[in-house]
Each structure stands twice: as structure tokens, then as C-alpha cells.
Amino acid sequence: MSKAAGKLKSLKKNVERITHTTKLKTNIPAGMAAAGPPLGPMLGQRAINIAAFCKDFNTKTAEMKEGVPLPCRILMNSDRSYDLAIHHPPATFFLKQAAGIQRGTMTPGREVAGKITLKHLYEIAAIKIQDPPNALLTMQQMCEMLVGIARTCGIKVVRDLDPTEYAQFLEERKVIVEDQRRELLEKREAKMLRTG
Structure with a gap:
């Protein structure tokens, strides 16, 4: 039993972190990105710094009318960075x-x-x-x-x-x-x- 437990521990060490390869597609109101639901949990699951993302999104959409829904595509990188693509409103x-x-x-x-x-x-x-x-x-x-x-x-x-x-x-x-x-x-x- 102890040999099996030792092998299991070594397997756990070799398992790499899951990387999300699919883009996160969501609509975020312009200038109103907040850490609360539903955006916060979606970003948290993908290990993205929520506060930095919200600040980045709000500065990029500062010149737009507040509250306009903007379709966003977020591609996660393995180093916890992200690429943000903001499209025109629907x-x-x-x-x-x-x-x-x-x-x-x-x-x-x-x-x-x-x-x-x-x-x-x-x-x-x-x-x-x-x-x-x-x-x-x-x-x-x-x-x-x-x-x-x-x-x-x-x-x-x-x-x-x-x-x-x-x-x-x-x-x-x-x-x-x-x-x-x-x-x-x-x-x-x-x-x-x-x-x-």
C-alpha cells in the first residue's frame, strides 16, 4: 500500500496545471467592469488577475458611453497574462x-x-x-x-x-x-x- 501511495504522490507532482485554450466570450458594459459576479468568477476560474483586468478594460473603454454592452474575447496565456479583444456593440x-x-x-x-x-x-x-x-x-x-x-x-x-x-x-x-x-x-x- 505504501508503494502505491508513493507512486501516487510522484504522479501528482508530474501533473501540470490545466491551461485553458478556448477564448472566454462575454459581454461587458463599457466602463463598468467589476470584480463581482458574473465577470469575477469567470476570470478567477482562468487564473486571471481580476483587479488588473477590470482596470485595463475600464481604461480601454473610458471614451465610450458608460453601460454600452461590448462583446469581449479574452485569450488566456500560460503565464497568467491575457489578450483582450473588444468588439463593437451587438x-x-x-x-x-x-x-x-x-x-x-x-x-x-x-x-x-x-x-x-x-x-x-x-x-x-x-x-x-x-x-x-x-x-x-x-x-x-x-x-x-x-x-x-x-x-x-x-x-x-x-x-x-x-x-x-x-x-x-x-x-x-x-x-x-x-x-x-x-x-x-x-x-x-x-x-x-x-x-x-
Whole structure:
């Protein structure tokens, strides 16, 4: 038994540390990286200095509007250093900003949450095509992809948009959104009563 225990101890000494070769993919709000969950535990599992990472990320995103979600790719090196790649905000963020809405529709295809023009779509495509995952796409492919994303958010792409008519549409839409929020809140409360 003692020979086996001795061999086991020598095996433990020979085992190397696990190195994470996959990239950590996460969305971090600009200028708001903090050591708390969910970011802190993800970095801690990969043996990255959390405080140094947060400081580095916040300085790199200092010129951006605070709170804008930024997709990040973090590649860990064996010497506990990391390579940080910060991409442009997600397409859904840009589309909702261009449409002037806070959230998309609950039933895509059946209701319209907002509208954008082709010019908005082209400008968003010009920004998003600069991201490394989209580098091999043509502008037409990028625009087609954005049209599909807009459709899933309930955003309609139109040629021309009348500002006064659209402002009236958004006012009508606010009432619908409030009704949907109230309905969701009632469902959540009913579920809490059933489980409590």
C-alpha cells in the first residue's frame, strides 16, 4: 500500500496545471467592469488577475458611453497574462438605438416594435463589418444579416420615415409595452404565489 501511495504522490507532482485554450466570450458594459459576479468568477476560474483586468478594460473603454454592452474575447496565456479583444456593440443594440426603442417585440413577425431606414441599416453594417468575425462578409451579406436580426427584434426596415408619423407610432407603442410589462409582472406574481 505504501508503494502505491508513493507512486501516487510522484504522479501528482508530474501533473501540470490545466491551461485553458478556448477564448472566454462575454459581454461587458463599457466602463463598468467589476470584480463581482458574473465577470469575477469567470476570470478567477482562468487564473486571471481580476483587479488588473477590470482596470485595463475600464481604461480601454473610458471614451465610450458608460453601460454600452461590448462583446469581449479574452485569450488566456500560460503565464497568467491575457489578450483582450473588444468588439463593437451587438447589432441588436445598434438597431434598437436607431429605432429609438428600449426593447424589441415579444412576438416577432406579428407586431412591429420600431422602424429604421435603409440608411440606418447601412451605417450599422459599416460599423459591424469591422469586427473580426464579420471580416470575410461583403457589405451586402452584412446588410442581409442585419435585416434578419431586425426582423427577430420586431424592427421594420423602410425606405423613408416621416418623423412626426414615427413619433406618433412610438407613443402608441409605449401603451402596448406598458400593457405587456404589466402582463408579465402579473404572470411572475402568479408563479410566485404557486411556488410559495
